[in-house]
Amino acid sequence: MRVLRSIPELAQIPGPVFLAIGVFDGVHLGHQAVISTAVRHAAEAAGTAVVVTFDPHPAKFLRPQESPRLLTATAHKIALIRQLGVSHLLVLKFDQEMASTPPAEFVRQLVTTARPLREICVGQEWSFGKNRAGNLALLEKLGGELEFRVVGVEPIMSGEIIVSSTAIRKAVEIGNFAGATQMLGREYTILGTVESGSQMGRSLGFPTANLSAHSEQFPPNGVYAAEAQLEGKRLRGVINLGVRPTVADGSPARVLELHLFDFARDIYGSDIEVRFLRYLRPEQKFQNLAALRAQIARDVEAAQHAFSEGCR
Numbered sequence: 001m002r003v004l005r006s007i008p009e010l011a012q013i014p015g016p017v018f019l020a021i022g023v024f025d026g027v028h029l030g031h032q033a034v035i036s037t038a039v040r041h042a043a044e045a046a047g048t049a050v051v052v053t054f055d056p057h058p059a060k061f062l063r064p065q066e067s068p069r070l071l072t073a074t075a076h077k078i079a080l081i082r083q084l085g086v087s088h089l090l091v092l093k094f095d096q097e098m099a100s101t102p103p104a105e106f107v108r109q110l111v112t113t114a115r116p117l118r119e120i121c122v123g124q125e126w127s128f129g130k131n132r133a134g135n136l137a138l139l140e141k142l143g144g145e146l147e148f149r150v151v152g153v154e155p156i157m158s159g160e161i162i163v164s165s166t167a168i169r170k171a172v173e174i175g176n177f178a179g180a181t182q183m184l185g186r187e188y189t190i191l192g193t194v195e196s197g198s199q200m201g202r203s204l205g206f207p208t209a210n211l212s213a214h215s216e217q218f219p220p221n222g223v224y225a226a227e228a229q230l231e232g233k234r235l236r237g238v239i240n241l242g243v244r245p246t247v248a249d250g251s252p253a254r255v256l257e258l259h260l261f262d263f264a265r266d267i268y269g270s271d272i273e274v275r276f277l278r279y280l281r282p283e284q285k286f287q288n289l290a291a292l293r294a295q296i297a298r299d300v301e302a303a304q305h306a307f308s309e310g311c312r
Contacts, residue, residue: 001082004050004090007109013088016047016118019110022126023165024053026071027080029185030123030156030163035084037153038121047118051086053077054094060215061094071165071172071184073214075271076191103129107142117148124152158183175220177276189229189275190216192256194267204293206300208240208257209267211274218254225278225303225311228258230270235260238296238303239274242283246292259300278306 004010010017020038024031035051042049055074059067072080074091081089092098106129111117120139128134136152143150156163163183171179172188180188192211221242228235237260244255258274280302286292 001078001086002088003078004088005093007090007092007113010050010090010110010113011115013048013050013114015115016042016045017114017116018042018045018047018049018119018121019052019114019117020049020121021052021128022123023057024051024077024081025057025165026168026184027077027084028071028156028163028165028168028183029158030153032084032185033156034121034123034153035081035086037151038119039084039086041119041121041151045118048088049086050088050090051081052090052092053081054098055091056094058094058099062099068166068169069217070215071168071188071217073191073216075214076189076216076273079191079273080186100130103134103138104142105129106134107139108146111146111148117146119149119151121151121153124154169217172217172219175279177219187275188219189273190218190256191271191273192216194270194272196268204289204296206259206293206296207264208259209272211256211258211272213256218256219276220279221254221283223280223283223299224276225280225306226258227275227277227312228260229273230267235263236303236307237261237263238280238299239276240283240299244283246286246289259296261300261304277311278303280306 018038018041020035022031022034039049057067057070078089122136122139124136126136136150139150161167168180168183171183177188190213192213194209195212218241224239224241226237226239228237237258240257242254258272280299286295
């Protein structure tokens, strides 16, 4: 997949061009419907489909103190879109200039650059441009003036719930992985970068990888049997998620620590994608490190037992 970083680069793409535009946090079933529609229409017209998204998430820029945790940071989102078989992705920097651009001007930039722009595909409720003044009705009006088609994809339902990033965040937050999976069309995962930690796990005989999770949504605190993907390989292990009350330094920050079975490589700086397979127990405070070490050994045994039962 070719990743573009500016609108002028669209001029390099063979037309006709079909755009699927959105924030696409989570790349859930609703987002997949928008993307697949553009891809299908492009194939029918012997054109090129381009997915257009933004970095950072607009809410992170506009309301940094109020913005929600993400389902997918940009690196994770790019990886998931690549898995959909998309050939071109345009990641636009969301900064003050982008936030101040009137919606009609944004669309005209796309029309002027793409050669030619045949179609824009969005979710029916998508809003864009300065003060989020752009919507499907404005797109259709501009499409009539500037000679491109507009497709507004209807929401996808999961039972009686509209599939949305907000609904998925709420499901993950309470540990409803089955509900999140239904709306995502895949199991919920977190992509994290391994960073240096206190080495406490290593001193206890259970080395852990501390993951910086790029603001992605965490499930409830606790210990989980987990599977990790590293450099194309699937590995099994145990995750401890929480504030580490036994060795806490007073920080309220939640930490995601991953212990991989039979693994001893130095992987600092590597990206690992983890999925939570089974909740084992809540996080708890122990009287001393010996008690903590004994419990970690039991957690490892419980996770291995879960895998032996076919936990996947």
